[in-house]
Each structure stands twice: as structure tokens, then as C-alpha cells.
Amino acid sequence: MNDKKILLIYTGGTIGMVKDYASGALRAFNFDELLKNIPELNQLDCSIDTVSFQEPIDSSDMGTSDWVRIVEIIEAYYDSHDGFVVLHGSDTMSYTAAALSFLLENLSKPVILTGSQLPIGDLRTDAKENLITSIQIAALQERGRSVIREVGLYFEYKLYRGNRTTKINAEHFQAFASLNYPHLIESGVHLNVFKEYLLPHKKNRKPKFHKQMDENVAVLKIFPGLNQRALDGVLKTEGLRVLIVETYGSGNAPTADWFIDSIKMAIKNGLHVINVTQCSGGSVLMGQYETSTQLKKMQVISGKDITTEAAIAKAMYMLGSDVSDALFKTVFETELRGEMH
Incomplete structure (x- = not known):
């Protein structure tokens, strides 16, 4: 096992639901059983820790206090972990990605938001690919440094700059678009990183964790x-x-x-x-x-x-x-x- 540590932060949303096949109803996923449900995660060259909102919320209920809660979690684990994956409902994911990009200043590590259109236990789910690749991107390093040093949003084979995205479709797996800025990574047989589009890192700048937002x-x-x-x-x-x-x-x-x-x-x-x-x-x-x-x-x-x-x-x-x-x-x-x- 590689010594890279990734923190999964579960806020709520479809990606964290599993179908109870007896009743057909969706129920919240127990993240302690993550490896059991997605054994492919054992093949990744990083260790994964998980933190969950005490009461996971539908992303339609996401507010500024929830954004601050995510910032506080990232701040608490920033020194001990190499990257962060935020699992989030797709409806307001672009808003949260944009908010985190401003609240997290001088990032030297990746914060990747992802989710899914179908629950993780569904036969045709997009959750596994989105989750596995997001963790891979969060763990991606070159010469001991994170390749992505900004807030990104990963969905359906593409990593976008988080604050450039908009949800464009409620039914397709390709739910997001970044119409005014190219995607940063494309996932195919290989992860293709378009380095020229990455946010330049400001050297010797300490990360700042902002926690004030005015809703007026x-x-x-x-x-x-x-x-x-x-x-x-x-x-x-x-x-x-x-x-x-x-x-x-x-x-x-x-x-x-x-x-x-x-x-x-x-x-x-x-x-x-x-x-x-x-x-x-x-x-x-x-x-x-x-x-x-x-x-x-x-x-x-x-x-x-x-x-x-x-x-x-x-x-x-x-x-x-x-x-x-x-x-x-x-x-x-x-x-x-x-x-x-």
C-alpha cells in the first residue's frame, strides 16, 4: 500500500444510496462498508479514510453553513492527507464546487467533488467509475507533489475546474458542462492531464481556510x-x-x-x-x-x-x-x- 492518504467526505446525495432489493427503496450507504461494496478500491495505490456528515443531506438543502462544514473538515485533515474527494448530490454540486474554490485559498492539494446519477448499488450505476477515478485523481502526484492543486468536479470521464461548471442534464450520465473553459483531465485507457489548463500554483503561500459567507x-x-x-x-x-x-x-x-x-x-x-x-x-x-x-x-x-x-x-x-x-x-x-x- 502506498503512503498516499485520501479523505472521502460524504455530504449526501444519490452516490451514497444503495437499493434495498427486498423493498426496492433507497437507503443511506454505510461508508464503513465501502471497501466491501466496492472491492476495486483495494487496487488503488493509496489508503482511504472516510468522514460523513452526521446527517447526510439532499444537495437541494445545501447552504452556506454546509460549505463551511466541508472547509472545516478539510482544514482538520489537511496536513495528514494528500487529497480530498467530496461526495455530493449533483443538483447543487456546481454551487458547492464554486464556493469551495473561494473558501479554500492557496490549495496545494486536490479537492475533487463527484457524485452520480444512479445509486451505488444500481446495476448500471455511474457511481463506481466516478468515485474510483476521483480518488485516483486526488492521489495523482508528480515528483512528490499533487498534480491537481485546485477544486475540481469529476463526472463521466472528465475533470472540470469546479467554479467553471454548470449542471446541464438531469438524466444523462454526462450531467455537467464547462462551456467557457476546457476540462483539466480526461479519463480513458489512461488519465490524460491537460497541464496547460491547470491553475498555476503560488509557491510558498500557506493555505487559507475562509469560513465567512454573506447570504445577502x-x-x-x-x-x-x-x-x-x-x-x-x-x-x-x-x-x-x-x-x-x-x-x-x-x-x-x-x-x-x-x-x-x-x-x-x-x-x-x-x-x-x-x-x-x-x-x-x-x-x-x-x-x-x-x-x-x-x-x-x-x-x-x-x-x-x-x-x-x-x-x-x-x-x-x-x-x-x-x-x-x-x-x-x-x-x-x-x-x-x-x-x-
Whole structure:
């Protein structure tokens, strides 16, 4: 057995369920029996420890306190383990991957999120391959150093940068996409690592484990027929500090006076307004069309090619880190963990 140690963190989700064949119902998996259920894990050249949330949760119930709990587990085991695999429900996995990428600063070890579309005990399950390869990637080293030194999301033969992903399908095994950034590893007969796309490691920087997130963030999707009452309802939310606006195409929004005036007044009153595209791929380029020129003049923050999931996580992280109002726009528009270009 190799001396590499991998920690499996089970938060909940389909991957941790097994079918009770007598009743047909799904029940939570006992992770102490992991090796018994997946004997292939014995062939990996690393030892595996497991930690489970006391009460595993459906990923639809995932919140900021759960993200902090994962960070605390990783911090507690950081020095004793070489890599971390977080087992998670697929519905909010992209949000958690993005959040962890900001909360875990200066990583020198991999944190890989994975899950499955079918339970681990199912005949056609995708859980075994996702789990086994995620552990292999977490244990991957070159000259005694981890190959992956960032938060990744592994699903259906591909490792993506965690904060670049979006769930695109509820039924296919290929449930995730990274439309604005290439995948980092492809699993075939060999693990093909695309080193040119990996996050550069900052040498001699100690890892930082952040534990503050501010939830005073909202998302508004622009749509034909959006009216002033609906907009005002969002803008007048008590305590709101950041509004992420999902605009059309490359950052375009209505030019009606009521819309522009409401956004302008909100910004004047201290609200940070971030422009992200509602398209799955592509980037915000304010000023390219007349319909976004006024937003640019108002100092609306450009989300560039960030995903909505990563924009939410970054905004919550920045608010929790007490980034000043004066610097908020500059910091948000700066790439912190490879989340935007």
C-alpha cells in the first residue's frame, strides 16, 4: 500500500444510496462498508479514510453553513492527507464546487467533488467509475507533489475546474458542462492531464481556510415582460447587498427608462449590481450593443464569462471577507481562482 492518504467526505446525495432489493427503496450507504461494496478500491495505490456528515443531506438543502462544514473538515485533515474527494448530490454540486474554490485559498492539494446519477448499488450505476477515478485523481502526484492543486468536479470521464461548471442534464450520465473553459483531465485507457489548463500554483503561500459567507445576494433573470413591480420587489429586499442580473446575450438588458432609473438608483444607494449572461456559454461585453452601453456607464460590474453559480459564490465570499464597497467592483472583475477571463 502506498503512503498516499485520501479523505472521502460524504455530504449526501444519490452516490451514497444503495437499493434495498427486498423493498426496492433507497437507503443511506454505510461508508464503513465501502471497501466491501466496492472491492476495486483495494487496487488503488493509496489508503482511504472516510468522514460523513452526521446527517447526510439532499444537495437541494445545501447552504452556506454546509460549505463551511466541508472547509472545516478539510482544514482538520489537511496536513495528514494528500487529497480530498467530496461526495455530493449533483443538483447543487456546481454551487458547492464554486464556493469551495473561494473558501479554500492557496490549495496545494486536490479537492475533487463527484457524485452520480444512479445509486451505488444500481446495476448500471455511474457511481463506481466516478468515485474510483476521483480518488485516483486526488492521489495523482508528480515528483512528490499533487498534480491537481485546485477544486475540481469529476463526472463521466472528465475533470472540470469546479467554479467553471454548470449542471446541464438531469438524466444523462454526462450531467455537467464547462462551456467557457476546457476540462483539466480526461479519463480513458489512461488519465490524460491537460497541464496547460491547470491553475498555476503560488509557491510558498500557506493555505487559507475562509469560513465567512454573506447570504445577502439575489439573482434576477431578465425576461421579456419583466415589469417595474417585479424589479422593485427584488431591489427593495431588506438587507440586499449584491444583485446578480442574468442578462441577454453578451450582457444586454431593457433600455426602458423605468429599468435604467431603478438600477441607477439602487447602485447610488450602495447595491452592487453584477451583469452575467443567461446564455450557457459566452461572455458579458458591455458596450458592444446600445442595450448594454448604459449599464456600463452606470458602473454595473461585469461578470465577464463567469457562471451564475460562481458569481453567487464569489459575491458571498467577498461580502464575507469584508471587501470594501470602493474596491468591490475591481476585486469582482479580477480573476481570483481561475473562475473568469
